[in-house]
Amino acid sequence: MTTLAKAAHAVGAIQELEGGRTPLNAFLAVAHPESLVVANPEGLLAGIPLAVKDNLATTGFDTTCGSKVLEGYRSPYESTVVRRAKAAGAVVVGKTNLDEFAMGSSTENSAYGPTLNPHDRSRVPGGSSGGSAAAVAAGLVPMALGSDTGGSVRQPAAFCGIVGIKPTYGRVSRYGLVAYASSLDQVGTLGRTVTDAARLLQVVSGYDERDATSDERPVPDLLGAVDQGVEGLVVGVPDEYLPDGLDPALRVLVNTALGELEEAGAQIRRVSLPHTRYAIPCYYVLAPAEASSNLSRYDGVRYGVRCAEADLISMYQATRSQGLGIEVKRRIMLGTYALSAGYYDEYYGTAQRARRMITEDFRSVFDDGVDVLFTPTSPTPAFKIGERMDDPIEMYLSDVFTVTANLAGIPGISVPIGSIRGLPVGGQVLAPWWQEDRMLAIAGVLETRLQGAEV
Amino acid sequence: MSVGREHAERIAVLARLHFGAEELDRLTEELNHILQHVEALKNLEDGPAAVHSEEGAPQAWQRGSTRGSEAEVPDTLDQGLNEVGPDWAEGFFVVPPLPGIHKDEGA
Numbered sequence: 049m050t051t052l053a054k055a056a057h058a059v060g061a062i063q064e065l066e067g068g069r070t071p072l073n074a075f076l077a078v079a080h081p082e083s084l085v086v087a088n089p090e091g092l093l094a095g096i097p098l099a100v101k102d103n104l105a106t107t108g109f110d111t112t113c114g115s116k117v118l119e120g121y122r123s124p125y126e127s128t129v130v131r132r133a134k135a136a137g138a139v140v141v142g143k144t145n146l147d148e149f150a151m152g153s154s155t156e157n158s159a160y161g162p163t164l165n166p167h168d169r170s171r172v173p174g175g176s177s178g179g180s181a182a183a184v185a186a187g188l189v190p191m192a193l194g195s196d197t198g199g200s201v202r203q204p205a206a207f208c209g210i211v212g213i214k215p216t217y218g219r220v221s222r223y224g225l226v227a228y229a230s231s232l233d234q235v236g237t238l239g240r241t242v243t244d245a246a247r248l249l250q251v252v253s254g255y256d257e258r259d260a261t262s263d264e265r266p267v268p269d270l271l272g273a274v275d276q277g278v279e280g281l282v283v284g285v286p287d288e289y290l291p292d293g294l295d296p297a298l299r300v301l302v303n304t305a306l307g308e309l310e311e312a313g314a315q316i317r318r319v320s321l322p323h324t325r326y327a328i329p330c331y332y333v334l335a336p337a338e339a340s341s342n343l344s345r346y347d348g349v350r351y352g353v354r355c356a357e358a359d360l361i362s363m364y365q366a367t368r369s370q371g372l373g374i375e376v377k378r379r380i381m382l383g384t385y386a387l388s389a390g391y392y393d394e395y396y397g398t399a400q401r402a403r404r405m406i407t408e409d410f411r412s413v414f415d416d417g418v419d420v421l422f423t424p425t426s427p428t429p430a431f432k433i434g435e436r437m438d439d440p441i442e443m444y445l446s447d448v449f450t451v452t453a454n455l456a457g458i459p460g461i462s463v464p465i466g467s468i469r470g471l472p473v474g475g476q477v478l479a480p481w482w483q484e485d486r487m488l489a490i491a492g493v494l495e496t497r498l499q500g501a502e503v
Numbered sequence: 504m505s506v507g508r509e510h511a512e513r514i515a516v517l518a519r520l521h522f523g524a525e526e527l528d529r530l531t532e533e534l535n536h537i538l539q540h541v542e543a544l545k546n547l548e549d550g551p552a553a554v555h556s557e558e559g560a561p562q563a564w565q566r567g568s569t570r571g572s573e574a575e576v577p578d579t580l581d582q583g584l585n586e587v588g589p590d591w592a593e594g595f596f597v598v599p600p601l602p603g604i605h606k607d608e609g610a
Contacts, residue, residue, distance in 0.1 A: 329541040340518060347519060365521040377520055381530060382537060384518040385506065398544045405547070440533060441540050 051095025055084045055139035058097035062142060062188050072164045074173075074182040076102050077109045078142040091137030092251050098133055099183045099192035102143040103150055104235070105224035106130055109140070113226050114148040114158035117371030118352040127224020128259070129193055129235050129252040136251040141189060144179030148373045149343065150195055150228045152176050153203060153446045154436065157375045162433060165207060167471060171430040174204030174446075177238065181208040184238050191239040191248045197228050198331055199426075199450025201236030202462035206425035206474025209464050211245040211491065212238045214450075216481050217457035218263035220249075221256030229338035230261075232331075232454040242463060242491045246270045249484070265482055273485035274492035279313035283490065284418035288324035289449050298424055298473060301466040305475050306422060308497040309490065319418055321409040324452060326402040328444055331451040333386050333399035339376075340383030346371065378440065407456040414480040420490050421478040423449050425462040429471035449476060459484045463491040465498050505535045 062078050065071060086095050100106060103113045105123035112118045130140065147157035155163040155178025163178040165171040166186040173182040177194030181204035184192050194201040196214035205212025214236045225235055235252065239245030253267040285306065290299060306316050348354035348367030355366035372380070386395040413421070426446055436443040453460040458481055465475035475494060479487035506514070511531040515522055522530060590597035 323547075326544060326547060329543045332537060333541055333544070344519070361519070364519040368519050369521045372520075377518075377522075378530065378533060378537075380518050380520065381511070381514055381534060385514050385534065385538075388514065388517065395541065395544075398547060402544055402547050440537060 088137040094137030128221035147176035174207035207430040209472030223258040229335040284319035289423035330402035336379040336383030425474035
């Protein structure tokens with residue numbers, strides 16, 4: 049099969065599944081077979097079909113962010129990650145579904161309908177990069193790009209039984225990633241295997257002068273790290289991520305994974321991250337606060353749809369009220385409240401202090417000789433569609449083990465560690481800032497040793 | 504801290520959003536439910552207010568761009584124009600010499 053034929057085959061498979069009787073609704077746009085081009089036949093991703101989350105700007109497809117307010121919006125420029133992937137030979141075969149503006153944990157908040165989990169179509173694929181995760185899990189593409197603001201790559205990867213990486217904040221350019229919460233947003237990669245996800249990360253990582261938060265440090269050999277082994281590495285297991293109420297079946301899988309790491313030469317050590325309990329409250333002040341500011345631009349003037357009204361303010365209100373979905377409006381309201389005069393110190397200031405303490409927790413354990421941390425990625429496997437839509441807190445708690453990495457800016461990876469009652473679950477490896485290679489070494493060992501674990 | 508319906512209406516105006524009566528009632532209830540959860544932050548012991556990490560944090564933070572609640576912003580109107588404007592000599596703006604041209608060589 050030629051390099052281009054692989055991508056053409058992927059497009060055909062996507063069209064067949066999504067246009068068939070049981071679509072996953074993983075894609076919002078699919079490439080026309082005649083438009084496919086391999087820009088670099090010798091590159092690290094030559095001819096590889098790539099799916100891209102629809103909050104990453106692309107010139108060849110609309111970028112809707114899963115929102116009505118950006119329906120039909122075509123970006124005049126390409127995001128750096130897509131540009132780099134194409135330059136390495138990848139072929140973008142489509143844009144994937146997501147929770148509107150990446151706000152959600154189930155991909156049910158998309159204005160274009162929910163994505164279904166390929167392992168059980170009555171369940172969610174996780175979110176917000178649920179379309180990307182479902183596309184990879186269904187075998188439609190080998191790898192995909194997503195974004196992770198509070199766990200939006202790692203949690204859907206866990207729910208769909210694939211690998212998802214959130215790199216260190218600053219490792220990958222955010223240029224062209226539509227902003228949700230800028231101090232937390234990071235582009236991530238999803239793949240069928242640790243090597244696939246690492247390969248894509250290797251290509252998209254590195255300094256970009258167009259993103260002021262992108263870092264100049266050299267990118268290590270991420271692909272080579274996957275086979276490095278774990279001999280002598282100290283793996284910390286934080287008590288706070290294995291609470292008493294945790295599903296016993298999940299605890300068994302976590303313990304099995306730790307046993308395998310120990311057998312492979314790692315040392316296991318119990319540690320504590322005492323401020324973890326503040327992570328969700330902290331996140332749900334800071335992220336909505338940043339969102340309320342970032343999303344103020346969707347007012348009908350510059351982007352997407354506009355609702356005609358008698359005066360300017362009414363036009364803003366009508367456009368935003370009709371164009372944005374309920375979860376986005378809820379977070380904008382929450383953020384506007386947290387930033388408003390009289391409440392700023394009480395909410396935003398306190399949440400910033402909590403963020404600092406959560407970061408210091410990580411620094412303290414890493415300074416104490418722990419090389420990486422191991423936790424479950426999410427407290428449960430994929431839940432039923434609609435099950436958590438009426439209770440925002442219950443939905444937010446599915447990110448309880450992932451948000452801390454975004455608050456601290458450290459890298460994390462979710463790797464399959466088995467399944468519970470037929471549903472995949474993930475284990476999360478967290479590493480110190482800029483140590484993605486260490487994290488990949490652990491994930492590589494887990495992947496090799498845990499094929500098919502089930503409880 | 505809880506949000507009343509009137510307060511929620513004011514926040515909606517600030518956020519340039521409009522809600523019907525029923526929707527606003529539901530949203531007010533949900534906001535209070537979320538804020539109740541956020542109240543856990545009040546148990547946080549004293550600590551530094553802002554994130555200024557030396558390692559691994561976004562570079563923008565390292566440059567001290569995080570807004571503090573009492574951040575001092577210099578008021579440019581308090582400064583004379585001479586202090587903020589470009590250098591001025593003999594009726595012309597002073598510009599750096601062109602490459603290869605030294606001051607003592609003259610024009």
